[in-house]
Amino acid sequence: MLTVTLLVALLGAVCGSDVKYSQLEAGGFVADMDITLSFTDEFNPEPVAFDPEGERCDPSAECTTPIFGYDDDSVLFIKAKVPKKGLTTLAKVNPDSSEAQLGEATEVLFKLCFDNESKKDRKWRKAKDKIDDDKRCKKKLGTVEIAKDGNLNLEYKFPSDTPKATWFITAYVKCKKIGSDGTDFCAFDTTGGLTTLVAEPKENPATSPEAFIRTTVVESRTSGLYAAVVVMSLASLSLLGGFFVWEQVTSKNK
Numbered sequence: 001m002l003t004v005t006l007l008v009a010l011l012g013a014v015c016g017s018d019v020k021y022s023q024l025e026a027g028g029f030v031a032d033m034d035i036t037l038s039f040t041d042e043f044n045p046e047p048v049a050f051d052p053e054g055e056r057c058d059p060s061a062e063c064t065t066p067i068f069g070y071d072d073d074s075v076l077f078i079k080a081k082v083p084k085k086g087l088t089t090l091a092k093v094n095p096d097s098s099e100a101q102l103g104e105a106t107e108v109l110f111k112l113c114f115d116n117e118s119k120k121d122r123k124w125r126k127a128k129d130k131i132d133d134d135k136r137c138k139k140k141l142g143t144v145e146i147a148k149d150g151n152l153n154l155e156y157k158f159p160s161d162t163p164k165a166t167w168f169i170t171a172y173v174k175c176k177k178i179g180s181d182g183t184d185f186c187a188f189d190t191t192g193g194l195t196t197l198v199a200e201p202k203e204n205p206a207t208s209p210e211a212f213i214r215t216t217v218v219e220s221r222t223s224g225l226y227a228a229v230v231v232m233s234l235a236s237l238s239l240l241g242g243f244f245v246w247e248q249v250t251s252k253n254k
Helices: 002-015 021-026 084-089 223-252
Strands: 036-039 075-081 102-114 139-145 151-157 165-177 183-190 212-215
Touching: 021 183, 102 151, 102 183, 139 151
Parallel strands: none
Antiparallel strands: 036 075, 075 151, 102 139, 102 165, 165 183, 165 212
16 A cells, blocks of 8 residues: 555656646636846846837836846846735645645745747747646746745846746745645746736736846857967967978978
8 A cells, every 4th residue: 555655656746737727727726926026236226128029118108018137147036925815715626636635835936937929939938738848937946935924035046048038937836735745736926917828817817017037148258268269279270280291391301
């Protein structure tokens, strides 16, 4: 019996979760956690706003979509709050199965997700309804345990190999599985708008205000490095040419 239990647990860990965005939305498990984003003031004192076409907004114009720039040393700060009612109402039956009972919410996983333009014509970033198969939301920022007051705080430093793209944040609430030590997705929130994750919502639940992050490819190769490469290349060619000349001269003298 113990062997069977361990095997089931192992298979569950390998296979992951079967929960889908649409199932959570239909079950009323979309939690407005008021996600807010900010960057280190030292590197980016003011967000850089862009209009929907990607052009920098005129200071006097009203920008509909805020997109934040960053540099290699910037730190992204995420603040959110799990609603008090959410801590109790999330302890319901998983919409995906009448047998999968979920207990209290314990933690929140934050991920970066490509916006529609950044995933266009890129199959490796294809959106999926099943959360674990959703390739547009693969970049994990971190997991935060839910405090008693429901407050969540996360800091993330962008690595220099972050691809050029526009992103939004999605937060996945995880609840305890009754009768096991595992957890499963039991709610979500997003700064990308509900329809980016659920094509045809059955309800119209509130989500966090829309907020996006724009990242650019970091150029870590300095002009000095390029100059050094050129010099070394020329030196190598000169040495190679000199070797052939020396070989020809010595062979004639033999």
